[in-house]
Amino acid sequence: MTPNLNLWLIPVLPLAGAAINGFFGKKSSRTAVSTIALVFCGAAFAWALRVAWQISSVDLPYQEYLAHWIRSGSFVADFAFYLDQLSLVMLLVVTGVGFLIHVYSVGYMWDDPGYYRFFAYLNLFMFFMLTLVLANNYLVMFIGWEGVGLASYLLIGFWFTKDSAASAGKKAFIVNRIGDFGFLIGLFLLIQHFASLNFTQVFDSVTKLQAGPVTENLLTAIGILLMVGACGKSAQIPLYVWLPDAMEGPTPVSALIHAATMVTAGVYMVARSHVIFESAPTALAVVAIIGTLTALFAATIGITQTDIKKVLAYSTVSQLGYMFMACGMGAFSAGIFHLMTHAFFKGLLFLAAGSVIHAVGGEQDMRKMGGLRTYIPWTFMTMGIATLAIAGIPPFAGFWSKDEILWKAYQANWIYWLIGLVTAFITSFYMFRLYFMTFFGDYRGVQVDSHGHAHVTRGHDDHGHGEPHESPAVMLVPLMILAVLSVVGGLVGIGNGFEHFLAPVFGTRETVGATGEVASHSLELLLMFVSVLVAASGAILAWVLYVSKPYLPQKIAETLGGFYSAVLNKYYVDELYAALFVKPLVDGSTHILWQGVDRKVIDDSINDAADGALHVSDHVRHMQSGNLRSYAGWIAAGSAVVIAYMIWLGVGR
Amino acid sequence: MNVHLILFLAFAAVAVAGAVNLLAQTHPINSALSLIAVMAALAGEYLLLGAEFVAALQVIVYAGAVMVLFVFVIMLLNAGVEERTQGSRVAILFGIPGAVLGSVLVAWVVLRHSGTGEVPAGALPGVPATIGPLLFHEFLLPFEITSILILIAIMGAVVLASTPPSAPVPPREEN
Amino acid sequence: MPIWLYILASVIKSAVVLGVLLGAVAYTVWLERKVVGHIQNRWGPTRVGPFGLLQPIADGLKLLVKEDLTPPHVYKPLYIAAPLIAIIFALTSISVIPFGNPITIGGYSIPLQITTDVNTGLLLILGVTSIGVYGVALAGWSSNNKYSLLGGLRASAQMVSYEISLGLSLVGVLIMAGSFSLHDIVDAQAGHFWGFIPRWNIFTGQFVGFFCYLTAAYAETNRIPFDLPEAETELVAGYHTEYSAMKFAMFFMAEYANMITVGCLATLLFFGGWRGPVFGPTILKAVLPVFWFAAKVFVFLFIYIWVRGTLPRFRYDQLMAFGWKVLLPIALVNVIATAIAVVW
């Protein structure tokens, strides 16, 4: 008998927080708002920990039925939750990192007029994300999926009075819809062929399917459609364009939604659907190729960006590419492992970046920073740890997970490994570039007087600083905790511990493969060494270019010329999309749909109909004279007709 | 010719004469009196048909209450002789031929099938003792509904006919 | 019974009843003048005959021979028809009133009422009474006189209103008797309590019903304290302001005939009709019930006069408020209470 875990509490608690803050927050004090947000979010985290504590006494997967939802014929989709090792990992990551970011936000957003709104949205996001993670069928997952999209939209456009924020929110929403479209079609295919969306039932049916080209084509189609959805949510080529723009939102949002949790939903979904993907090698290859290309592509853009958050955004895209690469090679647990460590160090990076921005009064351009290490030592240290982690320097967390992925990649195909290695180099380079440009050298920012008239235009982040100063403790403590996690988080992967933990979910196929090749242990160590070397060289290059010889980058840029500007402008992808999709759509809508169909066809036909009705009724309305006797006359004549008709019918016979 | 038929024809003659007189008279009070005559004649017909209670109520309710209300209103509004305005050609052109045509058709059908049988005088004793149980058992729901209807009608009449309290009533002169 | 005998009996009964009734009307007027006179501490008529007993005949002669004046601008057909309507319906309602048990002459049972015992007799009286309002209303309207019109309006509103209470006050009696037939109602009042209190309806719980009936009946007959339609102090003479001579006499007779009908009904419904101690020889046994009946009606007529000599007139709004807000609820409660008691 398994104990009742009351999983429903985990998502519902943040929902309650969101409701309370949303409905009553406007009148409440900031302390009350933050208390409520933290208490409900923390309670969810505590409950998740309790669930983790009890996990050994529970038969996994554990299912919890809540309520009927759709019962149409044999098709059943209920509100029900599903817990296995995979969702447990996600649960802990989401609630844990989420809680830390809530704490951080209390300090970061303190002066914002939309304080209660922010926390309501944040709690709402937690609710949807947890629903997504805990769902036991694709439909409930889709609720969460759409819900986090909504929360993301609301939070990107949090400063909606600012034009760029509003349009960034819209962009994120619309691009996500494209992905969701694919996701939905995939779900429809599942319903059509398996008559269910329940994970257990679908996966059972899939494993029982007869192998053959038809089956494989079907599963490939489903897999690719699911991957389209994942591309949208997790910002992969070709739908990554919304994520850099999403940095218009407040920095804690970028950390929570656009780095640590929501964007990994795609990875989670693909991992969750691993049964489908494993039966469809083509789909798996698509995942791998998309992941690999995205990793490299986004990393190169990251080199040239000067906005501190944009760099991190492209870095996120790149790291997500890594995760998909891992999934695409069947190494789902490696992908999830990287997902977890990435949540730690990328969350930390964003929070630290937020702390930096906070310190310099809302400035985000790295060229106007520099030399901050003396002003904000704690931020400097924690961010250093995060940078080492993401660059893949042992023993930090990123090293273990990234190395795992590279090792799997090498086993699958050395081209993946090579691209992965190059990407790792570039990652190390741009991360250290960011780090050095921010903290080393001299302060290049605007020196504002202590009365505080910063001439930078981030109105909401503007605190009116004198000199750059350290953030309050409420912001630093989450940084430190995340720093610790970034250091030790990777240790769970030593000796394939994490992989073994997830083995019940993903099967033992890969584990057996890995342990079977005992002879290749030396090769693994060699590759590990190579990657560390590559990472270190990236760091050193960055040191050379941005600390010791800061004039060099300019020269290199001039030498590269067109290529450099292409990279600087993100390969003109946004412009390309604008030309390819947006402009034809706008023009088509304007000329054909609006002026053609809407005006000429619909409006005109309606106007003509109305005019016709007017003309006809102009004549007919004289019947309605208002004279009582005329009405009676019509009634009498009409009844005579009816009587005559009835007699003719033979009623009177 | 039996007595029954003679009585029927006599009452029918009164009723038709009253009805025609209702149309012919120009003063509403004369029309009202004609209508009372029609109702009284119909009460006689009801007696012939054995519907004593209906006949009594016909006199009490219709002649004694409803028509009194009509006469009361005619007196209250001091309604004069009818004006011969030509407000509606439709009523004359379509309505009257329609009404006449319809009734002629019905009469034709009824008379053509005169084999529908004959009605004996006093065939069915419609006395209160037999009607009461019917009204309070089988037709209880319609009965209650009509009582609600009456209530609503009373309230509606009060609302419609009462003057809105626009001006305060001047204080009564004491002497 | 052969048809000719039936017709003969009916004619004789009609003549007798009509004669008695008209005589009673005439002498009720005399009685009223005499009693009111004494109430007001004066003598009343004394000159014509002993105790002024011939005064009604003199009055009747006077009204008959006076010039029948028709004012200009009246609506003539109805002006003439109105008093006829009033007197005709007043006299009609007496036709279903039984005065005693049927008597047997030569083997034929002859009912002591003009018609045979119709089983909806009470309904007939109510119907005729309700028609009677037209006389007053049309007289008021056709006179083309504002006092008359006001009187007619008052009369029609007042009579329609009080008719409801009148009808409802009778329902209690009807529930107890289980019939509309006046004979059956009287029969239902046979017997005594403890050997000496007669089981009249007035003593078997219809006390409230009786007073409702009496009040409503006073209003129906336009008598004080409800004589608003002919209130002299306000409307000159109300609906019969423009009437004179025999037409006026018809209204006058109609009013007193209605009073007698009301008295008869009250006797029949609440006071056991012709029931009373019957004793003595056969002829006395035949006459006594009629005597008891006449005596009871006389009591009611006396009460009419007594009230007239005692009570002041209501104001019109008080009259309406009383009818709708007091009398009607009481009558309704009486009906419900009686029904509950009977079902128990």
Added chain:
Amino acid sequence: MVPLSYYLVLSGILFTCGVVGFLIKRNIITIFMSIELMLNGVNLSFVAFAAHWHALAGQVFVFFVMVVAAAEATVGLAIIIAVYRTRETLNVDQVDLLKL
């Protein structure tokens, strides 16, 4: 013995008189009386059918018609008074606008 059809024809004549009265009369009150005439014609057919089919329900229906007619008369006459109060006419030909 009177054939049922006689009663029905009488009822039809009264009803038609009512309809014609509705059509040719100008006075609202008279028009209203024409409606009552129609109702009476219908009542007669009810009672005749009740006697013919030996079903008292026909007579019960007459009561309901009477009750409805009484209610109708109450409200209708109140409306007539209201109309007269605002338009100062009883001629329906002059009462053909909803607004004053």
